[in-house]
Amino acid sequence: DAGVIQSPRHEVTEMGQEVTLRCKPISGHNSLFWYRQTMMRGLELLIYFNNNVPIDDSGMPEDRFSAKMPNASFSTLKIQPSEPRDSAVYFCASSFSVRNEQFFGPGTRLTVL
Amino acid sequence: KNQVEQSPQSLIILEGKNCTLQCNYTVSPFSNLRWYKQDTGRGPVSLTIMTFSENTKSNGRYTATLDADTKQSSLHITASQLSDSASYICVVMAGGTSYGKLTFGQGTILTVHP
Numbered sequence A: 001d002a003g004v005i006q007s008p009r010h011e012v013t014e015m016g017q018e019v020t021l022r023c024k025p026i027s028g029h030n031s032l033f034w035y036r037q038t039m040m041r042g043l044e045l046l047i048y049f050n051n052n053v054p055i056d057d058s059g060m061p062e063d064r065f066s067a068k069m070p071n072a073s074f075s076t077l078k079i080q081p082s083e084p085r086d087s088a089v090y091f092c093a094s095s096f097s098v099r100n101e102q103f104f105g106p107g108t109r110l111t112v113l
Numbered sequence B: 001k002n003q004v005e006q007s008p009q010s011l012i013i014l015e016g017k018n019c020t021l022q023c024n025y026t027v028s029p030f031s032n033l034r035w036y037k038q039d040t041g042r043g044p045v046s047l048t049i050m051t052f053s054e055n056t057k058s059n060g061r062y063t064a065t066l067d068a069d070t071k072q073s074s075l076h077i078t079a080s081q082l083s084d085s086a087s088y089i090c091v092v093m094a095g096g097t098s099y100g101k102l103t104f105g106q107g108t109i110l111t112v113h114p
Helices: none
Strands: A005-007 A010-013 A019-024 A031-038 A042-050 A053-056 A065-071 A074-079 A088-095 A108-112 B004-007 B010-014 B019-025 B030-038 B045-051 B056-059 B062-067 B072-077 B086-094 B102-104 B108-113
Touching: A005 A088, A010 A019, A019 A088, A019 A108, A031 A074, A042 A065, A042 A074, A042 B086, A042 B102, A053 A065, A074 A088, B004 B086, B010 B019, B019 B030, B019 B086, B019 B108, B030 B062, B030 B072, B045 B056, B045 B062, B045 B072, B072 B086
Parallel strands: A010 A108, B010 B108
Antiparallel strands: A005 A019, A019 A074, A031 A042, A031 A088, A042 A053, A065 A074, A088 A108, B004 B019, B019 B072, B030 B045, B030 B086, B056 B062, B062 B072, B086 B102, B086 B108
């Protein structure tokens, strides 16, 4: 298996634009997690899904952020409109279940100008 | 408030030496504690997951300990190598009605010099 796949790896956009980050989890994994990492705040869990259903989205900063998982092999994290303070590295991770080891993707480095 | 505190914030050691990183937490109820290694520019990689009943768990040169009574964990690295230079993150998962909720430490940045 290729591991967790994220795209794009880098994204530079202007304030106010819509940004969509994509994630393909490891095949067979039932749980998917979206994280954000910054120097100031460290690693933060934004939302996680179990069997394609959002379980806990309490980490989503505000209504500008939304996440979907239409099927077991694909998830998106959307920011609309984007702001400079959204600049961070966004990681997607997957696991067999919530309690199991999580495997992280390479991350998407987002820069909002 | 659930918190995870790691110490030291950063550490520099010479290749071949041992070191110990600390993690104290206040998360309750407790489900499990995880240590991750994150190389610069890459995603975190899981080193160990420890539940309430586990006191020690090893993964090669990495040994994690857990004292659920004092809510403390440590990660011991033996015979350090240059490739151990990374950020080490302690994460605690809550149990009970908050099952699955993760609280992250800020990480310890380890630098191993030749």
